[in-house]
Amino acid sequence: MSGKSKVVVIRHIGDEALGIIQANPNIDLVLWKEDTQAPRSWILENIKGASGILVVMGEPVTRELVDAAGPSLKVVSTMSVGYEHVDQPLLAQHKIRLGFTPDVLTEAVADITVMLAFMASRNVGETLVIVQEGKWSTVPWSPFLFTGPQLSISGPSNPSARTRLTAGFLGFGRIAQATLHRLIAFGVTDVLFTARSDSSKVSQEILDKYPTLHSVKQASNDELAAGSDVVFVLTPGGKETYHLVGEEFLKKMKSNAVLVNTARGTCVDSDALAKALKEKWIWAAGLDVVEGEPNISADHPLVKEPRAVILPHIGSATTETRVGMATRAARNVVAGVLGEKMEAEVDLSRFKSTV
Amino acid sequence: MSGKSKVVVIRHIGDEALGIIQANPNIDLVLWKEDTQAPRSWILENIKGASGILVVMGEPVTRELVDAAGPSLKVVSTMSVGYEHVDQPLLAQHKIRLGFTPDVLTEAVADITVMLAFMASRNVGETLVIVQEGKWSTVPWSPFLFTGPQLSISGPSNPSARTRLTAGFLGFGRIAQATLHRLIAFGVTDVLFTARSDSSKVSQEILDKYPTLHSVKQASNDELAAGSDVVFVLTPGGKETYHLVGEEFLKKMKSNAVLVNTARGTCVDSDALAKALKEKWIWAAGLDVVEGEPNISADHPLVKEPRAVILPHIGSATTETRVGMATRAARNVVAGVLGEKMEAEVDLSRFKSTV
Numbered sequence: 001m002s003g004k005s006k007v008v009v010i011r012h013i014g015d016e017a018l019g020i021i022q023a024n025p026n027i028d029l030v031l032w033k034e035d036t037q038a039p040r041s042w043i044l045e046n047i048k049g050a051s052g053i054l055v056v057m058g059e060p061v062t063r064e065l066v067d068a069a070g071p072s073l074k075v076v077s078t079m080s081v082g083y084e085h086v087d088q089p090l091l092a093q094h095k096i097r098l099g100f101t102p103d104v105l106t107e108a109v110a111d112i113t114v115m116l117a118f119m120a121s122r123n124v125g126e127t128l129v130i131v132q133e134g135k136w137s138t139v140p141w142s143p144f145l146f147t148g149p150q151l152s153i154s155g156p157s158n159p160s161a162r163t164r165l166t167a168g169f170l171g172f173g174r175i176a177q178a179t180l181h182r183l184i185a186f187g188v189t190d191v192l193f194t195a196r197s198d199s200s201k202v203s204q205e206i207l208d209k210y211p212t213l214h215s216v217k218q219a220s221n222d223e224l225a226a227g228s229d230v231v232f233v234l235t236p237g238g239k240e241t242y243h244l245v246g247e248e249f250l251k252k253m254k255s256n257a258v259l260v261n262t263a264r265g266t267c268v269d270s271d272a273l274a275k276a277l278k279e280k281w282i283w284a285a286g287l288d289v290v291e292g293e294p295n296i297s298a299d300h301p302l303v304k305e306p307r308a309v310i311l312p313h314i315g316s317a318t319t320e321t322r323v324g325m326a327t328r329a330a331r332n333v334v335a336g337v338l339g340e341k342m343e344a345e346v347d348l349s350r351f352k353s354t355v
Numbered sequence: 356m357s358g359k360s361k362v363v364v365i366r367h368i369g370d371e372a373l374g375i376i377q378a379n380p381n382i383d384l385v386l387w388k389e390d391t392q393a394p395r396s397w398i399l400e401n402i403k404g405a406s407g408i409l410v411v412m413g414e415p416v417t418r419e420l421v422d423a424a425g426p427s428l429k430v431v432s433t434m435s436v437g438y439e440h441v442d443q444p445l446l447a448q449h450k451i452r453l454g455f456t457p458d459v460l461t462e463a464v465a466d467i468t469v470m471l472a473f474m475a476s477r478n479v480g481e482t483l484v485i486v487q488e489g490k491w492s493t494v495p496w497s498p499f500l501f502t503g504p505q506l507s508i509s510g511p512s513n514p515s516a517r518t519r520l521t522a523g524f525l526g527f528g529r530i531a532q533a534t535l536h537r538l539i540a541f542g543v544t545d546v547l548f549t550a551r552s553d554s555s556k557v558s559q560e561i562l563d564k565y566p567t568l569h570s571v572k573q574a575s576n577d578e579l580a581a582g583s584d585v586v587f588v589l590t591p592g593g594k595e596t597y598h599l600v601g602e603e604f605l606k607k608m609k610s611n612a613v614l615v616n617t618a619r620g621t622c623v624d625s626d627a628l629a630k631a632l633k634e635k636w637i638w639a640a641g642l643d644v645v646e647g648e649p650n651i652s653a654d655h656p657l658v659k660e661p662r663a664v665i666l667p668h669i670g671s672a673t674t675e676t677r678v679g680m681a682t683r684a685a686r687n688v689v690a691g692v693l694g695e696k697m698e699a700e701v702d703l704s705r706f707k708s709t710v
Contacts, residue, residue, distance in 0.1 A: 107508065146667075
């Protein structure tokens, strides 16, 4: 083992990704082989003297872990787009690099974001169960049975249809823009979005890109709530966006609007949303994330709301995307160990001044 | 009542549509007011001497009904895009016009067609239930948990992703083309479709319309089954398409492909599809229609398949679309009674030569 760098991988992330690490003659791979996450004790034991560690979402990268590794640790590579589980100032202090896997999952999450908007508006939560329980024949066709708001433009063949459709984006990063790209084809005519800084240039770029759009406007949270037919929560998590969507926001939304959250559960106040659905402040909600997940019981207030459609955080769960994330994480850890450029590295320089 | 034309409406189709009929001073509206379909006996009794009748899907327009109406009957207006429930040769023989409501529902059905493709590929049937039953915490994250094939293109950020994605359309009418319009935004690169006659002109038009497409090709059923990553059944119903998708077709499909049927239940052999899912000939299926609906019990072979996502025929169930269909049916019946041009009339001339 002398002269070789040790890389610890805390769970089996697929042969393709592991092969990338194993292919490097200067690296010894230490892998937790079972199809579970490695126990913390195993990690702390095996990370001694490691040059790199590859972790997944939810495994805390803390002082305990960094101390256990010792001064050899050069890189932490997380197979995730978020890195809330990593103590970034600590890594900065020890000059340990941090790799992550953004971008790869953009399209998979955008797909499910659009899907959830339609599942919510079209009463899929309720209607799927009717078929599953063998009750289809008990709900005879009637003109307005199971009708919800249409999140597309019907065109001139239907004079009763709306001619404008506004999509609101809380956060307007890559996933939001990939979601918008899809919605243009459904006939969205207007866009509202929030952003931290002035984004008039972004607005103009989007308008230029999609000639069918009537307007693209940076908005306040209030304006966005009031003006949108469908609101997408696509902000980062954390303190700044904690309960961004609460009673105040929900009360300002249109009564036939739909809320979709495919970002972080903490962005939406679950109790407020359950109340909004029960009291019909809004039409429905589609959620891939819920605050406190995965500890969401059958009597959780949102689970009990028929107009809430909830998926267990499967936004990036396509084979292609997960292989893409795993292989990127593998390439990142190898690059970090070798001191090369990573495909995606978190800029920790802002923490260095505080040391 | 003398001098006025009687129009019978067999169920309450909303105030907006009924208002169109009531607004005409030369028409007497006879309406079954309850929120159910009128009993046949009520229809047969009230249709005597009527000039027009407005029916909904599933109400048989037969010799019995036409005879009960008598020679005054000028028009049958059905609030539906299909008219299998109407005896067309009989109407042609009696010079009774037939109005219907196509086009209006195109966008609503295209929306749900796309939604079902993603619900099937992304394991929504299985995952929704996990949350509903409070079992989210029992399925801890793992790299490939609930992963399905991605029905979108991931782009250069993911070298593991596919770069071509083929959508196959059995039938390439308005709904199919509206579905394709949406899928272009998800990155579909190639199109296969079936059509009764040579459609090279259509292929070229589609290619010209969507510059991101690599190919658009009219195909045989076999070619389409073998070449498509997602197959959409969007043909008319009836004898010609009965069990169009059966064992033979399903065996030729790719093992990670998805089947979507939002057309007619009879187009797909349910037993064959259940077998295909159980034996993993294909990945999953999304269905808005099932042969024999609505008599689909909880132990129906497709209901029992976790990879079959089944909705109770809600393709056109948006408020806007149903109001649009109802008002179009109302305008059709008024136009028929007055001898004016209808918005959408079935051409019955092909039946006249047989009289």
